[in-house]
Amino acid sequence: MTAWAFAAAQTLLFIAAAPLLGGWLQRVKCHMQNRAAPAVWQPYRNLAKLLRKRMLLAENASWLFRAVPYIVFGAMLLAAAVVPLITVHLPSAAIADVIVLVGFFALARFFTALAGLDIGTAFGGMGASREMMVSALAEPAMLMAVFTLSMTANTTNLSVATEYILKSGLVLRPSFLFALLALAIVAVAETSRIPVDNPATHLELTMLHEAMILEYGGRHLALIEWASQVKLMIYAVLIVDFFFPWGIATDFSALALTIGLVAVVAKLMLLAVVLVVWETVLAKMRLFRVPQFLGFAFMLSLLAMLTHVVLETGG
């Protein structure tokens, strides 16, 4: 029962901390681009403002449009519940393995795309069509990279896999290097960052994710924005767990948990800096360059799989 309580607490912490990561990201980015930076908790203020506001609904919006924010948030909540943040050994990791996690993302995306089409404007259709194209190419690359890891650890359970990598010590696996690169590219594409999409764009024609949610406002928009912050954090934590798990708690003692918390905060802050550098030096791609970019990710993950089979299993 205590384990379940820890799991619930960790999930809540995950959800609550996600806007903070976004705020930190924004702050570092502003500093890097010589702009005046907002406070780290600006995303919380935005969410609070949106939650209070009266909603505007487009005239053609159906019940589906109003249900989608809850489905998206629910899917991200579930996804957050199964990713080890400060400690492994969580019973909640058994709810869903990494394939189901990808399924949760797919569920959220499916309904967001439907919401984009529901109003019946060109922007919604455009966003939905492009987002589904990008995700169709990103999903196989992601699963292939994840398969490499789960074949190494012989499990798709995130908690068990993290523990396996933690226990095997500092071994240099070439397959992991390729998988890391592939997963990083997929993460960039799936969380709508530069160079695939620009979360800060104000031009409708260049939007992918933003075009789908253009008609949302008020508490619906708050839920969707919050869900995308959670999604960004999930991808960051996944990369941290798979490739740099050191420091994560393996028991529930106060000391281990503190170390785990400090470690994960430090790692996420660092990772955010890497992402900011990446987003600052690159420009957004043309839409039809994106398939090549994601094809590269797929090639990398294929290479990871091949090196795993050839070099690491002695086959």
Added chain:
Amino acid sequence: MSGTNEIPLLLAYAAVACTLLSGVVSMFAVRRHPNFLHFGSFLFLFFSGAASIAAGAWALLAKLSLTDHFALGLPWLDWHVRIDPLSGFFLMLLGTLVVAISLYGPSYTREFARGEAAQPLPPLGVFSALFIVGMQMLLLADDALVFMIFWEMMSLSGYFLVVYQHQHAANRHAAFVYLLLAHVGALVILLSFGVLAAFGGGLTFDQMRAAKLSPLWATIAFGCAFAGFGTKSGMVPLHVWLPDAHPVAPSHISALMSGAMIKMGIYGMVRVIYDLIGDVRWEWGVVVLCIGTASALLGVLYALMQHDLKRLLAYHSIENIGIILMGLGLSMIFLGSGHMMLGTLGLVAALYHTINHALFKGLLFLGAGAVLYRTHEHDLDRMGGLIHRMPITALLFLVGCVAISALPPFNGFVSEWLTFQTALQAPALENGLLRTMIPIAAAMLALTGALAAACFVKAFGIGFLGQPRSRRVARAREVPAGMLGGMGLLATLCLLLGVFPTTVIEAMAPITQMLVQAALPSAAAQGWMWLTPISPQVASYSAPFVLIAIVAVFGLGYLILKRGAIAPRRAYAWDCGFGQLTQRMQYTSTAFSQPIRRVFGGVWKVDEQIDTLASAGPIPRVTSLHYSLRTQDWSWLKCYVPIGRLVLAAANRIVFIQTGNIHTYLKFSFVTLLVFLWIVS
């Protein structure tokens, strides 16, 4: 025939008898008495479906294997009949669909009774009944003779159902191609049975099971069975009949064809390969896996290019058959390499996907039929906004879309997840090449799933969301309760099979026990909440938890956010400040799939034409713009058209013997007779 143990068999006979009665009743459904079809015929079909479910469930859950025989037909060839867990499983699948269409049909067939789409009713009822009898009896068959008789009955009555609305030339062409490939398939199946019968010394399945085949002959029998049953299932490249034939049949028949008839091919494969040949080789698995992967990927890519809703669904049947074949292929690879547990897992994944596809594809075809019934529109680019006009149909169709896109917590996800889990156990194999190929096949399955989701975003988003694109769609009304009932039944089952996978897998244990003498003891070892196919350490999934969590988010959202909040205000959608948006400005299905068409360019033969007409004058302005797009199937152009041309050329070569003179023909007959006599003597 005595004792309670015989009841499943009696129930199965009752099901067949009810179906036949429904055919007899519908013969009276002449123009002035359409109610014989609407009520009498479908009432008997309801009983038939219910009896099928009862018989199948009984045989499956009680692990019964009952045989019987009749002295019918030729004096020395009795008809052998048997019901066992495998046929019970497929009887349940068939029965569920029959019950659903018996609820749906009475209203749906009204449109054939009068009005613009009026057709004679008796043929519809009679051939539907024969079609269902064919499927029920071939599941019960215990010898090759009975199997082939009813296989042909299913194929032939299917022809008359496809050609039912024969006024359109396209329907007649579709039916012809269907008939042609059905017969090529049947011929190859006959060859497979021929090999088994020759070694077994008889036509009964028991004799075939006992046959001792050399690896070469076993492989020939496998190849023939796989090609023949694969034709019926619509695997690539033998699929060309399917996307033409399924859409043109009446929608409840399309549901039966896509839901049940192509599953008979899967039944045949499992029966012949696992049960009759028995000794599965891993090389066969590689073939099945490769063809399955190709079918899955090509099926979904072709589906993406369709804007006819029923045709789109038909192409998705090819995709789903591919996924089933991937499961079967993995199962054969593992069984052939001596990994019983993993082989069983693959088989369970394949059979699970078989029943899932029957449910959601049946549901989707019935949904497409509901739209057709109210709007007479099957082109997605002329639909839109139906969620406002037909809310319940839209909800049920959405359930089907979510399920077929393999999204949790619905049923399609469970079976694809099981297939992924099977594929991820590839490191257990000795062969290094297989260890590499199987994960790549799994990545292709991931691509298929993601593309399927894109396709159903398109199908639902363009068809049901947005604003209506034509007048008939704008005035649509909700369909009658009976049709909603039929769809609702299937939608409920989609959810239940997605949320309680452990129960379903436990119920399937007798089938795997019978076929491979193994079961999955670990699948439900952690209780009904947790699906752990291999062990809890390796992978687990809790569908009930997922459902509860999403419902909880809705509840909390209502309590915290919605209660007490100010009611939302309706406003215009964002139009960039340029004024009124019209429904013509929405994305169409062609526009939606354009990025994917561009990315996967070479898969289709694409003819895209933009004709512009410029006005005269110093600065030419475009006065009219015409856009046309045609995407064609390469396998038809590169494989079937050349064969057709070859046959025509050969016929042209020998046309000189066709003189039209009776004496010449008599001469030919005489010479042929002489030659035969010479061979015989």
